[in-house]
Amino acid sequence: MSVFFLYPAFLIGLLAASLPILIHLLNRRKLQRIQFPAVRFILLSQKRISRSYRLRHWLLLALRTLAVVFLVLLLANPIFQTGAGLFAGGGPVSLVVLLDNSLSMTWSSDGNGFKQAKDAARLLISALNDDDRAALLPTNITGKENVRLKSQKDVLTRELDAIEIADGTANLTAALEKAYELLSEPAGQKEIRLITDMGLTGWDRFSVAALKRVDPSIPVKLIRVGRKEQPLNGSIKEIRLGGQTVGVNLPLQIEATLSNFGDKEIEDVLVQLSIDGQNKEQKLATVPPKGETSVSFQTRVGQAGAHGGQVSLKKEGLAGNTVTGFTLDAQDKLKVLVVDGDPQTSLVQSESFFLSRALNPAGEQGSSLFLPTVIVPDALNSAALDPYQVVILCNVAVLPDAFAANLQNFVRQGGGLLIFSGDKIQPDNYNQKLAQSLPADLREKKTGPEANGEKIDKFDLAHPALQIFTDPILSDSLKSSRFWGYTRANPRGKTALISLANGDPLLLEQKIGAGRVILVTTSADRDWSDLPLKTAYLPLLQSLGQHLAGGKRGHLDAGTPVNAAKEISLPPGFVGKSLRVTKPNKQDTEVPIVGEKDRALATITDNDRAGIYRVVLPAGAAKESGAPQIYAVNRPFLESRLEEISERELQAKLAPIRAEVIPIEALKEGGKRTDLALPLLALLIMTLLAEGWLGQRF
C-alpha cells in the first residue's frame, strides 16, 4: 500500500502551507491602541468566549493550512496504490522490470524463487495497457546491452522466457543505470520494479554514488522473493595445494575449506574430489554454524600437463554453490645426472650421498619429482646428456675436453648445471674449460677447523629458487649452517645469491643461452660444511634442481570468479597474435594479444559461466611461457550466502531514490490504483466551505 505522485515537482508548494501561519503571526504584530470606557465588558466577553474562541481560531488556522496542503497535493496528483499495484489510472506507464538472475536466486524460496520472480514479471507484463511501454532487464548485465521500451507484450514475454539464472552476482549498478537511461524519455508514469531475493552480496557492491544517471522522482519498487525458512547454507570457500608441487605420480595433497553461512550445523556433508572427470576421493565433513572446516585429499596424477578438477558437496537440502573447479599443471619427473667426483666404497662417504638422498629421499624410483643418476668421472666421456634436464658436478677434479664442450652445449639449449666445489676440484681447469659459462672465476681453496666455520650472512629471497626461505624454519636452518671449507671465487659482475659472513660468495648464478649454471663454492657432502645435515638442505637442493630445469611447473590454480578477467602473460614476440578460448558451453572466442610494458598480454573477460575454460595458445607459446592451457571459472563464493539486506538498510543505500519493498505475494493479490485527485478536490471544497463558515463566526 503506497501513495505516489504523478507530478511530484508541485510538492515544493507545500512550503506555502506555512503562509496562513505567517499571516497570523504578522497580524499579531499590527497592534492598534484605543481608549475605551467599557473595557471591563470586553474582559468579561473575552473570559466568556476564550475557550471556544481559541478552539475556533486554531480550527480556522488548521483549515486554511489544510486548504493549501490539499491544493498542492491536488496539483501533484497523488495516486493511491494497494497491494503491488498494477496499473490503472494516472496516464500511460513507462516501466522497467529488473529481474534478479544472480546465482543466489537458485536457492531462494526453496528453489522456486526464480520461477516465482518470472511469474511476477509475467504478471506485470500482462497488466500493461495498450499505451504502456516496458523493458525487461536481468540484473546480471554488463550495461552494454541494447534494450528499449516496447509495448508488445508477446515480445516481452519471449524475452522473459529467455532469461536464465547466471553464475555471477547481480550488477545492480549497471541494471539501475540502464533503467534510468530507458526512462529518461517523457512519460505519464515512470516506474522501476526490481524482482529480487534481496541478496546481501549484490547490494554490498552497490552504491548510488557509482550511478552515472539517477532520477529520484522515479520510485523503485522491490518485489521480494521470500524464503519459507532458513535452509542449510554453505559452500566451498577455497581450494589450495597442500604440498610444494604437483608432479606426475607424486603424492598430491589438495585442501578444500568449507564455509557454513547459516545458524545450523551442516552435518556429514559428502565432499568429493574429482580430477579429469574421475572421482578420486570422497569424505564426510561437518561444518559448524557460521564456521569453517578444512577437508584434505591425497591423490596422484598419472600424466604431466594440465588437468581440470573439482570439489563438490552433496547434502540433501543444502543451499549454496556445491561445485568449485580448479586446474592442475602436473610436472613430469626431472632426470638429473649426478657426477660424483669422490666416490667411496661406503656410500655414506661418497661425495654425492647426501645430494642423491635430498633429490630422492625415499630412494625408490617414482617417489620423487627427481630421478637422479649417479656416475663417476671416468664415465664422463661416454655420458649422453640429452635425457637429463639437470647435470650436477660434485667435487669433480677436472672436466674432460669433450665433456666440457657437451656440457656447455647442453646448457645453451636449456639444460641446468649445478657445480659443487670440493677438495679435489682444480679451479684453473674449470676456469679454462667452462670459460664464460661459470658465474665466477674460481680461486684458491680455503679450509680451516670446523669450529671456525663461517656462517651465512645474507641470501636473496627474491630469487625464485630461494623463495622457500621465506619460511622462518628453513631460513633459521640455513643460517645455522657452518662452512669451514670453500673455494674462493671472483664473481663476474654478478652478485652472489648467498654470501658468507666474511663476504665470500657461497652461491652464484649465470644464465647461458636458454639454460642456467649455478655454482656452489662449498662441497655437496659434509667435508666442508654441515649443511647436508640441516633441514634446509633438501628443499634447497630440490628448489635449485627445479629452477635449473626451467622453473617451477607443478601447481594448482584455484580459478577466477565469474565475470572477473583472466590474464595470460606471454613473451613479447606474441604481440599482435590471438588466442582462442573455448567456454564450458563449447562457445569459442578469439582474444587478441596486446603489448604491455615488456610482455604480451591476453585479457579474457568473457568469463560469464562457471566451469573449465580451454585456451589454445599460438604455436610455441606453451613451451616458451609455460602459460596455462586450461583455467577454472568459479561462481562467486559470497553469492552462496543467502543473507538478505534489510528494508531499512536498503532504503538507506538507495537514498535519495525512493524505494519500497513489496512481498511477492502482494503482487499475486493484484492490488489497485486509485487517482486521489477527485477525493482531494472534494476535501479542498469542504475545507474551503468550512473555513468560510467558521470565518463568518468571528
Add this chain to the structure above:
Amino acid sequence: MADGRKNYFDPKVLAGISNLALRARWVVEGLMSGVHKSRAKGFSVEFEEHREYSPGDEIRRIDWKALGKFDRYFIKEYEDETNLRAYLLLDASASMNYASDGITKFDYACTLTASLAYLILKQQDAAGVVTFSNRVEAFIPPRAKRDYLTQILHALENRGPGGETNVGKILDDIAGQIKRRGLIILVSDLLDEPAQILKGLRQFRFKGNDVIVFHVMDPAELNLPFDGNILFEDLEAANLRVMTDPRTIRTTYQQVINEFIADMRKQCHDNAIDYQLISTATPLDRALASYLSWRG
C-alpha cells in the same frame, strides 16, 4: 419643515454648537414647537420660613397670626411657586469623555441635562443640577426662577469630565442632601457596579422621589464595531487594558452589554424607576420626549 426640525436634535448638528445655552434652547424650542403647550397643573404654595418684615415687602404677605404671638411683623416666605423640584444628576467621570463618532457622551449628557433644565424651568418648575465623578463636583439646588438656567449652564460648562465613576456612593451622598421630595434625573453611562447604582437610586425612591435614569452610551459601546488587533485601554483605570481582535468577541460583547442593560432596566422597573437607554447617536428629542411623557 419636518426635516428642519429633525436637525435640531441631531447630535452631530448639536456637536457643532459650542454654546450650551443656545444648544439647549434650540433643542427645547424645536421640541415645543411640535407639541401643544400644556397648562400648568395646580400651584404650589409651600411654606418655607418666616422672616422679619422689612419696608418694601408686600403687606399681604405679613403673617398676622405671628404678629399676635410674637408682637412683631413676619413675612411668610414660600419656597417656590412651582409644582415640581427636579434634580439633574450629571455623571462627569472620565468614562463619559468618549466619542466614537462626533459628540462625546459627556457633551451629549450636558446638552440633555441643559435641555431638561431649560424645559423644566420653562414650565415653571424648579430645576437643580449636581455634577459628579467620584465626588460631587457642583451642586446647584433647584430653583424655579426663569433666569436660574444661567447658573445651571454655568455649572455645566465649567466642568469637564474626569476622575473615576462611583455612581453608587455619590447617589448615597446626594440622597442625604436632598430634604424634599421631587424628581431625580440621573444622566450617566452607569459604568459602575449595578448593585451600588441601584442601591443609591433606591434611596431616592424610599424618600418618595420620582427617578428617571438616562443611560447614555456611545454606539461603539453597544456594538464594538472595531476591526484588527486592538489594545483597549480603559479611560478611568490606567492599568486596565486588554488586547483582542474585536471580531472574535463582538457577538459575546453585545450579549454581555445587552445583559447589563436588560438587568438595569429590569431592576429599575422593579423599583418603579423610569429607565431610558440613550445612544449618543439618538436625536435628543427622543430623550426629552420620554421626560415629557413622564411629566404627562
